[in-house]
Amino acid sequence: MVRITRVLAVSAIAAPLLAACATIMPPSEAPVSVTGNITYRERMALPPTAQVEIQLADVSLMDAPSKTIAQQSFTADGRQVPFAFSLTVDERKLDPRGRYSVSARITDASGRLMFITDTHNGVTFDGRPRIDMGTLVMVRTR
Numbered sequence: 001m002v003r004i005t006r007v008l009a010v011s012a013i014a015a016p017l018l019a020a021c022a023t024i025m026p027p028s029e030a031p032v033s034v035t036g037n038i039t040y041r042e043r044m045a046l047p048p049t050a051q052v053e054i055q056l057a058d059v060s061l062m063d064a065p066s067k068t069i070a071q072q073s074f075t076a077d078g079r080q081v082p083f084a085f086s087l088t089v090d091e092r093k094l095d096p097r098g099r100y101s102v103s104a105r106i107t108d109a110s111g112r113l114m115f116i117t118d119t120h121n122g123v124t125f126d127g128r129p130r131i132d133m134g135t136l137v138m139v140r141t142r
Helices: 002-023
Strands: 032-040 050-058 067-075 083-089 101-107 113-116 130-140
Touching: 032 050, 032 101, 050 083, 067 083, 101 130
Parallel strands: 032 130
Antiparallel strands: 032 083, 050 067, 050 101, 101 113, 113 130
């Protein structure tokens, strides 16, 4: 009976310590790459002066503007969709409780919006060095 009591006492002390070790993992030291492609379904060419912008943003707060974490911008220069993107972020700077999303937009030379992503494209940072978002489909604006 004394032996069972000792085992239970040791288990009661050790279990929370082991659980804490299992759940507290240091973030990776290397930067994380969020990659993918953007495209749209319409059969139309972009003007050579079109501006393409892809953002990774912290969208954790519902009643506040999102905070840009990483961004990639370039001019189409006559190229057409799909466009590949790669955003690099230091995972140590991210809040593990946060929500993150990738969005994209294409504007003409005057800044008028032509295409935009209209869905939430969530990103889960789970220790992988590269996160592939696949193809994000944008919709045309009028």
